[in-house]
Amino acid sequence: MHKTVTELADGRELIYYDAAPTPRDAVDRRPLEPAASASEVRIDPLTGDAVTIAAHRQGRTYHPPADECPLCPSRDGRLSEIPAADYQVAxxxxxxxxLADSSTAHVAPWSDGPYALTPGTGRCEVVCFTSDHDAAFADLTEERARLVLDAWTDRTAELYARPGVRQVYCFENRGADIGVTLGHPHGQIYAFPFTTPRTSLALDRAAAHLAATGRNLYDDVLAAERATAGKPDSRVVLAGEHWTAFVPFAARWPYEVHLYPNRRTTDLTTLDADARAEFPRVYLDLLRRFDRLFPVPAPTSPPGTRPPAPPPPNSPSTSSCSPCAAPATSSSTWPAPNPAWAPS
Known part of the structure; x- marks a missing residue:
């Protein structure tokens, strides 16, 4: 993997990931104002959950036509978020x-009785899997999928090293039914200043299981699922040497699959070489199985999330596991567009 770090016109960081050294000297020539964020993290007094309020996102790019896609390369006089005329992973x-550290310039910590808020610090990144607007992750070669994994891993390490970051979450939402506003194949990475609610619950369950049994909860779940592989009632979808994909016992979506590494890891940075080598084949196979379920590409979202509105009747609402090495990373965190509205 070769990495090139540069800046966009408003000072935001842009990173190219290439399989081999590639000149990346294109300059962003757009007349952009400096980026600013005024995110808040409010604490729900009834549950203790952290809720992100990001009113400025109301002005984000929303379903542009393909010839105005901000994630395509800059070509033919049209400038985008990626100045290069082509790229592999950006x-x-x-x-x-x-979430952004610049929120501290616009939001001050505040509390009043049962209510409290802090600036919504952290970082949100966009990961473009390919320059091909009409492709999908499932269309990638194994080599390109491995490059995406390398990019995820590199960003995970760098973001965890930032002050105040408590959880890093790599994920992909796909499909308008899920709430995606840009059709170009891409994912996101969130660096949270708190541990997200679902992760906190999962960690509590794992701690209770360890106290009661002396064993790791995820080891036990994985062992129970793999023990049924090949049997008529098995929920295992794919069983590799280093990864296992299975339908969870208490699935919350009509179509849901979780992908676990067979060796316990803390996050993507601690995957061993063999698991990293097998991941592209397993993950691409899993995504392609989802795409064969319906006559249209299946909308997908990480487990633990939900669409911002009920899907249309007869739509293929699905969930595939976000490719994180730690199974307990589903967040159940939704940034509300303004203080008066939050998904139900």
Whole structure:
């Protein structure tokens, strides 16, 4: 993997990831104002959950036509978020982030009785899997999928090293039914200043299981699922040497699959070489199985999330596991567009 770090016109960071050294000297020539964020993190007094309020995201790019896509390369006189005329994998700071350290310049910590808020610090990044607007992750070659994994891993390490970051979450939402506003194949990375609610619950369950049994909860779940592989009632979808994909016992979506590494890891940075080598084949196979379910590409979202509105009747609402090495990373966190509205 070869990495090139540069800046966009408003000072946001842009990173190119290439399989081999590639000149990346294109300059962003757009007349952009400096990026600013005024995100808040409010604490729900009834549950203790952290809720992100990001009113400035109301002005984000919303379903542009393909010839105005901000994630395509800059070509034929049309300038985009990626100045290069072509790229393999590109990562940049979100122009409309739910969380950003610049929030401290616009939001002050505040509390009044049962209510409290702090600036919504952290970082939100966009990961473009390919320059091909009409492709999908499932269309990638194994080599390109491995490059995406390398980019995820590199960003995970760098974001965890930032002060105040408590959780890093790599994920992909796909499909308008899920709430995606840009059709170009891409994912996101959130660096949270708190541990997200679902992760906190999962960690509590794992701690209770360890106290009661002396064993790791995820080891036990994985062992129970793999023990049924090949049997008529098995929920295992794919069983590799280093990865296992299975339908969870208490699935919440009509179509849901979780992908676990067979060796316990803390996050993507601690995957061993063999698991990293097998991941592209397993993950691409899994995504392609989802795409064969319906006559249209299946909308997907990480487990633990939900669409911002009920899907249309007869739509294929699905969920595939976000490719994180730690299974307990589903967040159940949604940035509300303004203080008066939050998904139900």
């Amino acid at each position: 990562v940049f700071e979100n122009r409309f982030p739910s």
